[in-house]
Amino acid sequence: MPDLRTAFCGIELDVPLVNGSGTLDALVSGTLGLGAFVTKTVTLHPREGNPPQRIAETPAGMVNSIGLANPGLDRFCEDHLPRLTELGVPLVVSVGGWSREEYAVAVARVAAHPGVAAIELNVSCPNVDTGCISIGTDGAETRALLERCREETDLPLLAKLSPSVADVSAIALAAAAGGAAGLVLVNTVRGMAIDRTTLRPLLGGGGGGLSGPAIKPVALHAVYHASRATGLPVIGMGGVASGQDCLEFLAAGASVIGLGTALFRDPSLPARVTAELDSLLADRGLPAVGDCVRLAHQPLSKPSPQLEGMER
Amino acid sequence: MPDLRTAFCGIELDVPLVNGSGTLDALVSGTLGLGAFVTKTVTLHPREGNPPQRIAETPAGMVNSIGLANPGLDRFCEDHLPRLTELGVPLVVSVGGWSREEYAVAVARVAAHPGVAAIELNVSCPNVDTGCISIGTDGAETRALLERCREETDLPLLAKLSPSVADVSAIALAAAAGGAAGLVLVNTVRGMAIDRTTLRPLLGGGGGGLSGPAIKPVALHAVYHASRATGLPVIGMGGVASGQDCLEFLAAGASVIGLGTALFRDPSLPARVTAELDSLLADRGLPAVGDCVRLAHQPLSKPSPQLEGMER
Amino acid sequence: MPPAELAEGYRRLPVVRAEAVGAYTLLVLRNDGGPVGSPGQFFMLRSVPEPAAAYLPRALSAAWADEREIAFLLDVRGPGTGSLVTAGEVELLGPLGTGFDLRPGASLLVGGGIGAAILPWLVRLLDPAPRVVLGFRSERHAVCAALVDPEATVVLDPVVVTEPLARLMPFAGTVYACGPDPMLHAVAALCAEHDVPCQLAMEAAMACGFGACYGCAVRIDGEWKRLCVEGPVLAAERVMAGA
């Protein structure tokens, strides 16, 4: 049996799977067998989110415009956080904001809570016009944000980045320079759906974020380049729906895999992906999941045990 | 019968459909019923293109790394251009390059040829590391390129842009300021495929460009925003596979629709889309295809004849 | 659905038949003895093999269900419902959400359009037998009224269900309603006016059905809340709050 345990920024995961922020409410559905849980992005003030329609189906994916609906920092810390730390798996809290100081306040408050394993800085939400997304498209801003938040905590800070930039490696390097312990790639790709009847923007928020299998190639590209550029550990996500997808993200440079939209289609996904990953590693004779990480960065000419017994 | 004729930058098209550059070789297969033909991007020097594997299937799409394979300007102008101007439909020549001067030389040579209706500047090919793509991610470079090429010809210059930037409207505005007569949106989205067996990058060129229905929401977003920002006429493309898709791109701001990857699955696509578009317009009681253009920019509260007889 | 059951995911059931009922389609699945819940709860359904044109599952409430069969009445609108009615097998998750709270005493059922789909089961369970008022767009759409209650009062466009309903007010019992939002709001207003308790089965675009996506936002208690978590059946007051 291959060893699926993984250490990520000092956090021990039984399986290298987490949810993407905003794609699972563990307080409603439990953690479904994931190795750690990531909260929906929380902001300083409560947000109702965007008016409906909030989701639209697209080829091999969906566009969403949820608009960072969340209870706000106060209610989150008082009501949600105590219950989330009882889930039995490491907890990552995702925070968002409209200025460096907003992030810093949220980071300090969340970090004060025992039982939080890491904090994810969402600088890539496409569903708000200003704030997080504009920080995450600017290297200098991203670095300054990380530096500011670094002052507030010793917990690992993860930077969640958007693929909708000209050069994701540049932003990743800026996050690294600012003190990010790891990267989370990718958030949704900027997109839009048009209502087939009214021919107006379908989503209440106008534009939205594209997710699901459709964006897998975009995500693999971002993970590969950001991982090579920075050497930081990466939580890779974007359309993952199978153990084979996981293998490809691991090879591209991720050490933990995020499941998002595919969970909506299948809440048994974590269990299925775990089983598939297990047997794929066994077929390749790889003793541990870590043996796959960054394989795609190495030329094939190197001895490649992972190819033994494989046929094209 | 709704009127499908369209004028785009002074070019008269019988149907508002063209191919995406590099997705049809009319000298092999004819023009299949398109309203105009766009050549594969031609560069100053011949290019063999990238080694195989050049294409990979992905969910609802594909990633390609053709690498701008083309015969080079000399052979193109001597051998191809004379035959292309005999196709019986307006001809748009796509040019690419590694510097402003390379583009300018190509534009001058192509423009000297009678029978060329417009020139498309490809500043967005993801399959070469430098040159066109780096110009198209930089507003100032894009503007300077357009200005330089403007000196060489009075033909309409179209800027073909990449969606893999933080703000496509900014690049579109720069192209407009430089003298672009129209925009072509979008080129492929930067992506990557990992070989499922070797776990190495699958494509000979490493990364590649994602196209097909998967990117339709990304393309609609780019068309909507670039069209609003600039007011320029737009050739919209990215995953179009039906008359309904055309309607959505028209509403988002395109006046001509480009067919690309979906042609690979179906060479009868132009005929099918024409028929579908025709009946969709008739169902809505719209007399001409132009009546759909930019509908999504107008609030629904305005009287909307296009909704008559429609039911959600 | 309890987390442990949810984690087991979708179960696959064979289609027994799919047949037209006027403008709608009745889809009958052979149940494997799995849980079916109660009227007003819902299932997420997807067809097998995965259709290229419908990535997400679709939310449907059963027309009736027991351990042997689960039936749905469908309005085929797009690729998801289209693929379900031609499939040989479907996969389903549920029962999900909260259904009708069956109150003792007299009851009055109000259905608009495909909202009638979920009433047959309710009719079977209510005792004494309920009064039923249904509204449809056309005769073809009204064919399904027979599945709900052969004695139902049926009105067709442009007559709206609140017309016959108003004549039954004040109703000494509970009103259960399902249909398009404007109809539900009108029914709720009428009931509020006459102080009649009323439950509404609502709809929203859903990606997951189990609280994960936040897509199914509906105005509940004056806020955007998740319909799949709070409903889909809601006390009318919660929907009218702040409306």
Added chain:
Amino acid sequence: MPPAELAEGYRRLPVVRAEAVGAYTLLVLRNDGGPVGSPGQFFMLRSVPEPAAAYLPRALSAAWADEREIAFLLDVRGPGTGSLVTAGEVELLGPLGTGFDLRPGASLLVGGGIGAAILPWLVRLLDPAPRVVLGFRSERHAVCAALVDPEATVVLDPVVVTEPLARLMPFAGTVYACGPDPMLHAVAALCAEHDVPCQLAMEAAMACGFGACYGCAVRIDGEWKRLCVEGPVLAAERVMAGA
């Protein structure tokens, strides 16, 4: 394919049967009288309805074909071939590309693995009957040899086809070969050495099949050229040029 025919697009044909032939699968379609071309040409195939896991059509050369039926021998590797062998109907475009140029005189057919798939038709057309040499990975893969020629010389891994082939050299006639690239190069080299004319049926990943995508690049005449336009059958010299 002439542009006018190409513009008519794919045609839909029912699957008559799909049956295992050892490790491979024989897929037989009922032809509607449409054109089938000649051995070595190819068709692009996709299954109906569109499978979610295979967006692009797949290139296949017929095992045999006439106006009544078209048969393919498939190595089921991934989602595309997988969906074809379970489909009730498929859509097909073709015949595409250039097939074998049947030369008068003696002939020798060489097939490696699924490369054998396209030889039965060739065997039927060649007169005098050809000699056939086939190489396979295993006994299970070799079962299909009977479809090509019950009298074929069959070798199994680790023996390679060039072993029996070398013993037949110099061959006084034409060699027709289909199989994996390394095998084709070895066959071509052997033929070149003995000055025996040789034609190779090659493979490449294809998105379109009609010259549109430039995906099917193969080294031809010392350059990357489109296999679907230049081939898929090529004179061995064109492949060896500059190799």
